[in-house]
Amino acid sequence: xxxxxxxxxxxxxxxxxxxxxxxxxxxxxxxxxxxxxxxxxxxxxxxxxxxxxxxxxxxxxxxxxxxxxxxxxxxxxxxxxxxxxxxxxxxxxxxxxxxxxxxxxxxxxxxxxxxxxxxxxxxxxxxxxxxxxxxxxxxxxxxxxxxxxxxxxxxx
Numbered sequence: 538x539x540x541x542x543x544x545x546x547x548x549x550x551x552x553x554x555x556x557x558x559x560x561x562x563x564x565x566x567x568x569x570x571x572x573x574x575x576x577x578x579x580x581x582x583x584x585x586x587x588x589x590x591x592x593x594x595x596x597x598x599x600x601x602x603x604x605x606x607x608x609x610x611x612x613x614x615x616x617x618x619x620x621x622x623x624x625x626x627x628x629x630x631x632x633x634x635x636x637x638x639x640x641x642x643x644x645x646x647x648x649x650x651x652x653x654x655x656x657x658x659x660x661x662x663x664x665x666x667x668x669x670x671x672x673x674x675x676x677x678x679x680x681x682x683x684x685x686x687x688x689x690x691x692x693x
Contacts (some may be wrong), residue, residue, distance in 0.1 A: 540624035543660055544614075549561035552582040554615040566654070570628070570692045572620065574613055576636070576684035578678065580610040590681040594640030597683055599648050606635065606652030607682045613653075613688060621692065630657045630668040630690040634686045639674040646672040654687050 544551070555577060557563060565574045581587050586604030591597040597605075618624050618644030637643070650672035658666040668688075678685050 539563070540614075540627070540660055541618075542612075549611060549658060550582075551615045551618060552580065552612055553587045555580050555612055566622070567594040569641065571631075572627075572690045572692055574616060574688045574690070576685040576687045577612045577616065578682040579680065580612065580687070582611055584603040584607050586609055588683045589594060590638075591683045591692050592638050592640060592651065593645070593683070594643035599645050601650035602637065602645075602649030602684060606650050606654075606686065607656050608652075609684050609686045610653035610656045612684065618691065626692050627661065627665075627690050628693040630661055631689040631691055632634070632669040633657075633671075633674045633686055635670065636672065636675045637672065639676075639682050640679040641674075641676070643674055646674045651685065 554564060562575060565572055581589055584604060586601045587608045588597050588601050588605050593602055614624060633653060637646040637649050655669060660666060
C-alpha cells in the first residue's frame, strides 16, 4: 500500500508544508540519496490533543505531547512530499532528533517523541521505519513551540 494511502487509512491528511520565514534556510536539503530535514514544530495540523506551544511539566501532558509529536511528523512528511513529489521515494527512516520544551524535572521526552517514531514505524514497518533517535528536554524552543523534530531519511 502506498504511504499516502496508509495515512488516509489512519485518518490523516498532510498539512501544507511549512515555509521558513527567511531565505537562509529551508525545510530540507538533499545530498545524494540522503534527505536532511530541518527542525519542524510550527503550523501543526489541528488534531485532538495537539499543542503548538507550551511547556511539559507545567501545562502540557505526555499524552498531548505524543499527539503533538505525531503532528510534527505529519509536517515533516509534507516537507518530504514537497521536495520529492512522492512519499514512496522514502526508502528508510534513518534518524530523528526530538526536542521537548520542558521544566528541568520533566523526565519523559522519549515518551513524547514516540508519537513521531511510532508514526514512521507504522508507515514504513520494522525494516524501514525503525530508526536511530535522540529525545531531549530543552528549557525553551523557538517561538515557545512545544516539540521540535528534525530527521534524516534515505531516498530510493
